[in-house]
Amino acid sequence: MTLEDPSDQDTVEFDTSNHYSVTINFLFHFLNGKFRPYLIAGSGVDKRLAKDETYTSEYGYEIDFLAPKNTSDSLAQAGAGICNYLAQDLGIRLDFRYVLTFDEPDNVSSLDIMFDLFLSL
16 A cells, blocks of 8 residues: 655555454345255454554655554345356356445445355364
């Protein structure tokens, strides 16, 4: 990411923190057969792997980026998709999910598009 100081146009480039999410979801299939549309809803936790870092701006100033005190946020998600069963227990899935992460001072929303291979047990 690049930030620019509007007073003198000095810039600093830095890497954003990685994160991971763990969720529990409920999936409701509408039909049985090879193609199965579904609705999905769930909730979980998003964890940022942030740490304090110092970067140097284009003009040579050191800028400290401090990790937030709270690095875990709850989240909720809802979406829809379709499963294509290639065999009885094997298939591919495409879904779209709206994800709302409850963060202070502002919530973060996103649209996730997922395509994967699945195995039903």
